[in-house]
Amino acid sequence: MTNVDRDNGENLSWGSQEWFAYLFTSQGDQDAAAYYTHKTNGYQIYRHTQLLKVLESHSISGRNLLDVGCATGVLTAAVARRFKFEQVVGLDFVKSMILKTASNFEQFKFVSGSLPHLPFTSNYFDLVIASEVLYYLSDDKRLIALEEINRVLKPGGCVLFSSVLGESYFSSEEAVNYVKKKFTIETMSETYNGLYHSTFGLLENVVRLALMLRKGIEPGQLSTRVRLRKYNWLIRTSFFNNFLNVITFFCTPLIRSHWIPKFSNWFSGKFRILFEATNITLIGRK
Numbered sequence: 675m676t677n678v679d680r681d682n683g684e685n686l687s688w689g690s691q692e693w694f695a696y697l698f699t700s701q702g703d704q705d706a707a708a709y710y711t712h713k714t715n716g717y718q719i720y721r722h723t724q725l726l727k728v729l730e731s732h733s734i735s736g737r738n739l740l741d742v743g744c745a746t747g748v749l750t751a752a753v754a755r756r757f758k759f760e761q762v763v764g765l766d767f768v769k770s771m772i773l774k775t776a777s778n779f780e781q782f783k784f785v786s787g788s789l790p791h792l793p794f795t796s797n798y799f800d801l802v803i804a805s806e807v808l809y810y811l812s813d814d815k816r817l818i819a820l821e822e823i824n825r826v827l828k829p830g831g832c833v834l835f836s837s838v839l840g841e842s843y844f845s846s847e848e849a850v851n852y853v854k855k856k857f858t859i860e861t862m863s864e865t866y867n868g869l870y871h872s873t874f875g876l877l878e879n880v881v882r883l884a885l886m887l888r889k890g891i892e893p894g895q896l897s898t899r900v901r902l903r904k905y906n907w908l909i910r911t912s913f914f915n916n917f918l919n920v921i922t923f924f925c926t927p928l929i930r931s932h933w934i935p936k937f938s939n940w941f942s943g944k945f946r947i948l949f950e951a952t953n954i955t956l957i958g959r960k
């Protein structure tokens with residue numbers, strides 16, 4: 675029995691390999707409310723289309739692509755296809771997921787490996803994607819990861835860095851200074867998902883709670899957002915379960931839609947409502 679089985683998600687620290695592995699094995703990647711939902715959750719779909727847009731505005735080209743922290747490989751494959759990369763490698767430290775990702779995208783190579791070290795030769799890749807991953811590393815490991823990305827990139831190659839903004843992540847300024855340590859920043863783009871997170875994000879959490887209960891995962895043990903253990907007595911009632919099922923039925927199509935986060939980002943910009951940037955994307959060149 676592995677640690678993950680033994681403690682059933684208890685005491686797994688945020689961002690650790692075991693934490694990610696547990697999220698993947700317990701929730702999978704198909705349900706719109708699960709953690710790894712790059713194909714089924716509207717917000718994730720929207721986030722990826724935004725990253726593709728940033729790359730398009732930059733006329734990215736080359737043969738070799740590396741995606742670190744590639745998870746389900748959905749973004750890796752989308753970038754590889756859009757920009758016609760020939761050698762495509764994704765790296766992630768959740769072995770069970772890498773196996774599934776590799777079988778979903780047989781034309782690309784997916785390997786298990788743990789940042790900050792990159793098991794690749796120097797000066798090889800034209801583009802390295804590091805989307806929503808480097809903030810899980812400690813400060814010293816973040817620096818090593820940046821050096822490693824720089825090492826495996828060809829001269830003139832690019833890094834696509836993307837991060838949530840905020841505590842435990844990067845601030846806007848930290849992100850810029852971080853990438854600037856090794857690269858010349860050529861593009862900076864921010865998105866405003868606050869309105870979405872504070873409205874539909876709540877629905878997403880309710881649907882996530884329903885998923886956890888269906889799979890027998892104790893809420894509060896696992897999710898960083900759904901901390902409902904003290905309401906366990908209520909959660910166990912059939913009234914509450916029926917209520918969750920109704921919400922799930924009506925809300926799943928909503929949280930699958932990428933139009934809602936798209937609209938919310940536009941609305942925030944237009945009417946200056948919750949107009950604080952929530953995500954940053956930078957393209958740096960070696």
Ligand SMILES: C[S@@+](CC[C@H](N)C(=O)[O-])C[C@H]1O[C@@H](n2cnc3c(N)ncnc32)[C@H](O)[C@@H]1O
Pocket residue numbers: 689694712742743744745746749765766767768787788789790804805806807810811
């Ligand atoms: C939030 S997901 C981002 C997935 C994808 N890059 C995207 O933007 O949709 C973070 C991924 O990074 C992986 N990851 C986190 N820390 C890692 C590390 N130290 N080494 C390798 N992979 C890591 C996790 O397993 C997870 O699949």
